[in-house]
Amino acid sequence: MALTLTILGSNSALPTSDRYPTAQILRVSERFFLIDCGEGTQMQLRRNKVNFSKINHIFLSHLHGDHVFGLIGLISTFGLLGRRKALTIHAHEDLKCLLQPHLDYFCADLPYQIHFNDLRYDEPAIIYEDKKVTVESFPLSHRVPTCGFLFKEKAKEPNIRKEAILKYQLTVPEIVAIKDGHPFIGEDGNVVPEENLITPAPAPLSYAFCSDTRYSRRIIPVIQGVSLLYHEATFLHELKDLAKRTGHTTAKQAAVIARDADVGQLILGHFSSRYKDVSLFENEAKEVFLNTALVSDNTVIEL
Amino acid sequence: MALTLTILGSNSALPTSDRYPTAQILRVSERFFLIDCGEGTQMQLRRNKVNFSKINHIFLSHLHGDHVFGLIGLISTFGLLGRRKALTIHAHEDLKCLLQPHLDYFCADLPYQIHFNDLRYDEPAIIYEDKKVTVESFPLSHRVPTCGFLFKEKAKEPNIRKEAILKYQLTVPEIVAIKDGHPFIGEDGNVVPEENLITPAPAPLSYAFCSDTRYSRRIIPVIQGVSLLYHEATFLHELKDLAKRTGHTTAKQAAVIARDADVGQLILGHFSSRYKDVSLFENEAKEVFLNTALVSDNTVIEL
Numbered sequence: 258m259a260l261t262l263t264i265l266g267s268n269s270a271l272p273t274s275d276r277y278p279t280a281q282i283l284r285v286s287e288r289f290f291l292i293d294c295g296e297g298t299q300m301q302l303r304r305n306k307v308n309f310s311k312i313n314h315i316f317l318s319h320l321h322g323d324h325v326f327g328l329i330g331l332i333s334t335f336g337l338l339g340r341r342k343a344l345t346i347h348a349h350e351d352l353k354c355l356l357q358p359h360l361d362y363f364c365a366d367l368p369y370q371i372h373f374n375d376l377r378y379d380e381p382a383i384i385y386e387d388k389k390v391t392v393e394s395f396p397l398s399h400r401v402p403t404c405g406f407l408f409k410e411k412a413k414e415p416n417i418r419k420e421a422i423l424k425y426q427l428t429v430p431e432i433v434a435i436k437d438g439h440p441f442i443g444e445d446g447n448v449v450p451e452e453n454l455i456t457p458a459p460a461p462l463s464y465a466f467c468s469d470t471r472y473s474r475r476i477i478p479v480i481q482g483v484s485l486l487y488h489e490a491t492f493l494h495e496l497k498d499l500a501k502r503t504g505h506t507t508a509k510q511a512a513v514i515a516r517d518a519d520v521g522q523l524i525l526g527h528f529s530s531r532y533k534d535v536s537l538f539e540n541e542a543k544e545v546f547l548n549t550a551l552v553s554d555n556t557v558i559e560l
Numbered sequence: 561m562a563l564t565l566t567i568l569g570s571n572s573a574l575p576t577s578d579r580y581p582t583a584q585i586l587r588v589s590e591r592f593f594l595i596d597c598g599e600g601t602q603m604q605l606r607r608n609k610v611n612f613s614k615i616n617h618i619f620l621s622h623l624h625g626d627h628v629f630g631l632i633g634l635i636s637t638f639g640l641l642g643r644r645k646a647l648t649i650h651a652h653e654d655l656k657c658l659l660q661p662h663l664d665y666f667c668a669d670l671p672y673q674i675h676f677n678d679l680r681y682d683e684p685a686i687i688y689e690d691k692k693v694t695v696e697s698f699p700l701s702h703r704v705p706t707c708g709f710l711f712k713e714k715a716k717e718p719n720i721r722k723e724a725i726l727k728y729q730l731t732v733p734e735i736v737a738i739k740d741g742h743p744f745i746g747e748d749g750n751v752v753p754e755e756n757l758i759t760p761a762p763a764p765l766s767y768a769f770c771s772d773t774r775y776s777r778r779i780i781p782v783i784q785g786v787s788l789l790y791h792e793a794t795f796l797h798e799l800k801d802l803a804k805r806t807g808h809t810t811a812k813q814a815a816v817i818a819r820d821a822d823v824g825q826l827i828l829g830h831f832s833s834r835y836k837d838v839s840l841f842e843n844e845a846k847e848v849f850l851n852t853a854l855v856s857d858n859t860v861i862e863l
Contacts, residue, residue: 271640296633297600322636322666330599330629337574355665362658363625
């Protein structure tokens with residue numbers, strides 16, 4: 258089962274003519290999750306042919322404008338498109354009070370419900386769960402309360418080998434028990450090796466989104482072993498003091514996090530517009546963590 | 561002196577992947593006026609290489625989301641770019657209350673002042689004037705209070721012919737009087753023909769913006785003889801009843817307005833996204849008013 262990440266916007270606070278502010282759409286186990294919603298997100302969703310009706314959850318890392326200014330437009334467009342399904346927005350509790358007057362004024366008679374789920378900023382928390390996926394928030398370190406998000410597929414059951422069903426004339430309860438890890442005794446009284454009975458399930462995939470944040474080692478146990486990590490890298494390491502002061506990270510620091518959390522792959526974004534040549538970010542990160550790539554708008558990553 | 565109109569966004573309420581919602585930048589007599597501010601306007605300003613610091617006045621026709629959702633992002637970006645000059649926003653009086661909480665939350669410590677000029681909706685009014693330009697608002701007919709805007713260069717003085725200065729040994733007071741329209745008597749006692757003394761000033765240019773609105777003949781005397789008219793044309797004439805109900809205009813109706821107001825040139829935009837082939841708008845309008853063109857994003861018109 259695939260995990261697909263589409264970068265809708267990858268710029269830092271100042272939009273440029275070729276990069277939108279932060280927004281991403283994550284498809285995991287057929288769920289579509291929107292992460293942050295900078296200005297222009299709805300245009301980018303259309304450009305990337307994302308079905309608007311599939312988005313039922315929006316996760317907002319923090320309430321800085323470059324991560325949220327596209328929200329009211331998207332909510333409005335959902336309504337104009339005749340949406341009926343409820344939309345849940347996971348965000349800082351201040352969002353409700355900020356958004357409600359605009360909903361009342363610009364989106365009166367919205368044909369669907371909006372639910373607000375207030376995030377916590379003291380410790381990690383499961384904020385969404387269904388049969389196939391969990392979403393966990395965890396505190397980051399920025400100038401305002403900020404959460405990162407960890408999206409994890411749940412462990413899947415192994416598959417029974419067809420030939421085993423035939424050979425051992427397996428009943429349904431026996432299949433369930435084998436999938437559950439119980440040993441199966443053959444007619445000769447011996448345990449049948451597991452590999453003769455099942456093909457193991459693919460390892461569950463996971464994605465962690467970490468932006469905006471200064472370098473914060475306390476996220477490492479939370480994101481340990483994640484398949485794909487997006488970490489902001491606003492500055493190069495020469496500006497690490499500025500990064501710390503402004504609540505951001507350098508490319509090198511992001512790579513250290515990736516290395517020490519033993520992630521599968523690191524992707525970087527949110528580059529300061531002062532840098533014309535963003536390849537410098539990749540070079541700096543790769544000295545620490547080789548499997549690093551830069552993202553730009555409309556980048557699609559499939560696991 | 562040139563008038564340049566750049567279309568930043570020309571779509572109706574539902575953005576598409578290739579059209580932004582309404583916004584235009586008008587350059588007239590070296591002033592830059594932003595008209596409406598749909599989502600994504602700041603990206604489009606950058607894309608069209610407009611100098612942000614030149615924009616001191618924003619005119620908002622009405623408070624529907626597709627005309628204003630880009631405003632907070634633009635205001636924020638002006639601040640991040642270190643703007644010091646005051647910004648005046650001409651809009652419905654409701655804007656202040658809607659915007660202020662967001663300014664307080666997202667744009668605290670904005671390094672420049674914002675002035676709000678409340679528009680009136682009962683009759684035309686001069687809302688801006690300087691040595692070279694006037695801007696007038698005038699009521700349109702939409703589902704919410706809406707104004708159109710008329711931008712007019714002031715009449716310019718004619719230029720004295722250099723050869724006349726030499727021939728008649730004109731003094732400065734004489735030049736001033738001639739430019740002012742007073743007759744000049746030559747040495748032979750006869751009035752020197754005006755065309756021997758002056759080259760007439762180019763006719764002042766003007767631009768009228770009319771969106772969103774249903775067909776409304778009362779705007780005709782206001783926009784009479786305007787050099788360039790932008791009129792919304794959301795529907796084709798087959799849907800004139802729907803146009804009236806929703807407060808919009810058909811291509812044919814926009815052309816009738818242009819013809820009866822004897823405008824120089826008509827440009828149409830704000831096409832409903834139900835139409836895949838917008839050339840139908842041009843065809844329909846041209847049957848009534850030949851000098852019609854359609855606009856799309858990034859269209860630049862120079863007079």
